[in-house]
Amino acid sequence: MKKLSQHLGSDLPSGLVVFLVALPLCLGVALASNAPLFAGIIAGIVGGIIIGSLSGSSLSVSGPAAGLTAIVAVAIGKMPAYEAFILSVVIAGVLQIVFGFLKAGILGDYVPNSVIRGMLAAIGLILIFKQLPHLLGYKAGFAPAAAGIGLVSVGILLLWDLPFFKKKKIFQYIPAPLVVVVVGIAISEALEQGGSPHTLAAHHLVNLPVAGDLGDFSAFFRFPDWQYLGNPQVWITGLTIALVASLETLLCIEAIDKLDPYNRSTPTNRELKAQGIGNLISGMIGGLPITSVIVRSSANLNAGARTRLSTIVHGTLLLLSVLLIPGLLNAIPLSALAAILVMTGYKLAKPTLFREFHRKGWDQFVPFVVTISAILLTDLLIGILIGTGVALFFLVRSNFHSAVMFVPDENKYLLRFRKDVSFLNKPIVKQRLENLPEGSVVLIDMSRADFIDRDVLDVIDEFMHHAHLKNIRVQVRRNSVAEVKHKAA
Known part of the structure; x- marks a missing residue:
């Protein structure tokens, strides 16, 4: 006191x-x-x-x-x-x-x-x-x-x-x-x-x-x-x-x-x-x-x-x-x-608040508007939960699109992983690797990823085991994080 x-x-x-x-x-x-x-x-x-x-x-x-x-x-x-x-x-x-x-x-x-x-x-x-x-x-x-x-x-x-x-x-x-x-x-x-x-x-x-x-x-x-x-x-x-x-x-x-x-x-x-x-x-x-x-x-x-x-x-x-x-x-x-x-x-x-979030992009504006609508139509707690769910969807969607980059250059290809690569990225990684033409060269760059899911690593291992059947040469660039994740898994 x-x-x-x-x-x-x-x-x-x-x-x-x-x-x-x-x-x-x-x-x-x-x-x-x-x-x-x-x-x-x-x-x-x-x-x-x-x-x-x-x-x-x-x-x-x-x-x-x-x-x-x-x-x-x-x-x-x-x-x-x-x-x-x-x-x-x-x-x-x-x-x-x-x-x-x-x-x-x-x-x-x-x-x-x-x-x-x-x-x-x-x-x-x-x-x-x-x-x-x-x-x-x-x-x-x-x-x-x-x-x-x-x-x-x-x-x-x-x-x-x-x-x-x-x-x-x-x-x-x-x-x-x-x-x-x-x-x-x-x-x-x-x-x-x-x-x-x-x-x-x-x-x-x-x-x-x-x-x-x-x-x-x-x-x-x-x-x-x-x-x-x-x-x-x-x-x-x-x-x-x-x-x-x-x-x-x-x-x-x-x-x-x-x-x-x-x-x-x-x-x-x-x-x-x-x-x-x-x-x-x-x-x-x-x-x-x-x-x-x-x-x-x-x-x-x-x-x-x-x-x-x-x-x-x-x-x-x-x-x-x-x-x-x-x-x-x-x-x-x-x-x-x-x-x-x-x-x-x-x-x-x-009204300026709505314009502010619209300028920030759809990943900010949509959860903002959905939260307002959900609260008005239901109640505060349900509205917050719905809004948080929509925000998480945009977060996962953003990570999904930015985590895997694929660049073709004639018969050379770059498959680069960035940020966190989760099991949600497994289908696109599998599709890109399986569609590579015969005689091509591919660099799988994992050096920029903070985390790579075990499922994605398994897809890469399986591809490397049978790539020679299509005469595909594979180079893999790893960082310490990806290497540790790979060995630990």
């Missing part, structure tokens, strides 16, 4: 900035997940205080994640009760702790970048599609004032992204989501105080429980119902959340570590354990699933945080806000939160 307190001057203001960013996002993610709004606040508090205390990351901030909204919304719809869903969150937490002990922290390294970016783009599109009705004021009837607040909020967020605002230091310390919330509340209150017929109804505003004292406050938590342990959907959802939350956390940790000006490295297995304990606790008291979140972590980094104390401060401020100012939070228009989520979705799925 002494080490954490050394940078109070940096971490306290950073924690305040992250709190101001996280508060509307916690509410917005809960809204997008069709979950109680209070569940998003619980997840933010646990992510800040519990995971912040246990994590080995200096800059990562955890909380309810936009990347899980699709899974959570579908799962809540399928569950017999919300208490069954939070039981899945508890199971996910236990599984993440197990992942940590199994040293599964390298999981994120095996997912292709095209699939990762496709996953994020799909999440962005889901956020946009789900939040457009809230943004435009459609909830139990159209509300022009809600739509107006939503459009003004989008305008503010767009302004904050302009170079003029980005260059001004003052705007770096005033988070755009906070401005959106303040302006939304101001417009809503002005309409109400002015007696406007377009005053927002209660269902267009945040609705958090308000407690008279601490005893009343504790009554707002919800607890898992253990009778649903026999429900297969509970276990499927738990496993899905554990896998996706772990992957999203590992990817976020990797990104933040790369941006850390002090080049600190986060122990990934410890992070999985911390995330698991966080999800276990969050599920036990009715909160949403938690991951390390790139938006909040980036805000923490840009605000000048030095240690994880800033994360703990942000979680503490979230707790104090629901204890001390729930009435103010309940004045926030839902359309303002929807605007924040729509713009978050747009940044994840910008």
Whole structure:
């Protein structure tokens, strides 16, 4: 704790900035997940205080994640009760702790970048599609004032992204989501105080429980119902959340570590354990699933945080806000939160991203688009698996075409192996050798191959044994790797 307190001057203001960013996002993610709004606040508090205390990351901030909204919304719809869903969150937490002990922290390294970016783009599109009705004021009837607040909020967020605002230091310390919330509340209150017929109804505003004292406050938590342990959907959802939350956390940790000006490295297995304990606790008291979140972590980094104390401060401020100012939070228009989520979705799925992957070639563009389509048509986990499968197909295809080169020159022929020559290359090698004309000369160059499969070596040996029958002269150039592989096999 002494080490954490050394940078109070940096971490306290950073924690305040992250709190101001996280508060509307916690509410917005809960809204997008069709979950109680209070569940998003619980997840933010646990992510800040519990995971912040246990994590080995200096800059990562955890909380309810936009990347899980699709899974959570579908799962809540399928569950017999919300208490069954939070039981899945508890199971996910236990599984993440197990992942940590199994040293599964390298999981994120095996997912292709095209699939990762496709996953994020799909999440962005889901956020946009789900939040457009809230943004435009459609909830139990159209509300022009809600739509107006939503459009003004989008305008503010767009302004904050302009170079003029980005260059001004003052705007770096005033988070755009906070401005959106303040302006939304101001417009809503002005309409109400002015007696406007377009005053927002209660269902267009945040609705958090308000407690008279601490005893009343504790009554707002919800607890898992253990009778649903026999429900297969509970276990499927738990496993899905554990896998996706772990992957999203590992990817976020990797990104933040790369941006850390002090080049600190986060122990990934410890992070999985911390995330698991966080999800276990969050599920036990009715909160949403938690991951390390790139938006909040980036805000923490840009605000000048030095240690994880800033994360703990942000979680503490979230707790104090629901204890001390729930009435103010309940004045926030839902359309303002929807605007924040729509713009978050747009940044994840910008049209420039599609053009970027198209320029990279079909081996990058196709897995990217397939991942997006698969996630939109199924769910996040299945989409990631399908996208990874397509990426692997292109990898094998690329290696297949580049591993064997055949060059004819009159009656002389060159058969050159490059990279890794697998059993998949056996048919083409066999075909090339068997079709060589009588009296020809062939050089089989294995010196540039890192690995040659035993099946391919057998084809070469068989050809060399009967090449003299067609008066074919064979020269073989080996390197040490190929020679060793040949002898060892």
